[in-house]
Amino acid sequence: MAGLARIRHVKLPVSDLARSVAWYCDLLELRLAGEFREEGELRGAQLMHPSGFGVALREREYCPGQPDLAGFDVFALEVDSVDDLHAFAARADELDYTRGEVFDRGEQGAFLDLVDPDNTVVRLLANNPxxxxRFLGVDADGKGGFTLYDQPTLV
Incomplete structure (x- = not known):
């Protein structure tokens, strides 16, 4: 559709706003760009990256349905190289933050999962295929293996 440029931000429910702001700013180099108060109480924050994307955080208890995204990768961020994934892994270790391993699948891309304080996964991708x-389908076997296909099944 004409006029769309990019995703501006994603919004995540969090259980401790200050702790989550610190995690996203420390690890992903976001900066606090705004706060949201309701009836004098701080309920949310807008974090921005110099490249223009943002992550909005909202206290879970004030979200409709109080969603819990533990273990789910709500969004992925792209980095320039596998070396960058290793640098983020080292930074997470330095800060004593939970992370997965760097998985490098060659031309099928590489990724690293970072786990925020609420166990929501932020996936970092390099060499994203x-x-x-063009279309690319992935059929995972549940054991870490996968095959690729080039014809969509949804259409």
Missing amino acids: FHAD
Whole structure:
């Protein structure tokens, strides 16, 4: 659709706003760009990256349905190289934050999962094989293996 440029931000429910702001700022180099108060009480924060994307955080108890995203990768961020994934892994270790291993699948891309204080997964990708100009399907076998296919089954 004409006029769309990019995702501006994602919004995540958190159990401790200050702790989550610190995690996202420390590890992902976001900066606090805004706060949201309701009836004088701090309920949310807007964090921004210099590249223009943002992560909004809202105290879970004030979210409709109080969603819990533990273990789910709500969004992924792209980095320039596998070396960058290793640098983020080292930074997470330095800060004593939970993370997965760097998985490098060659031309099928590489990723690293970072786990925020609420156990929501932030996935970092390098050499991402998905592009807007071609289709790529992935069939995972549940044991860490996968095959790729080039014809969509949804259409």
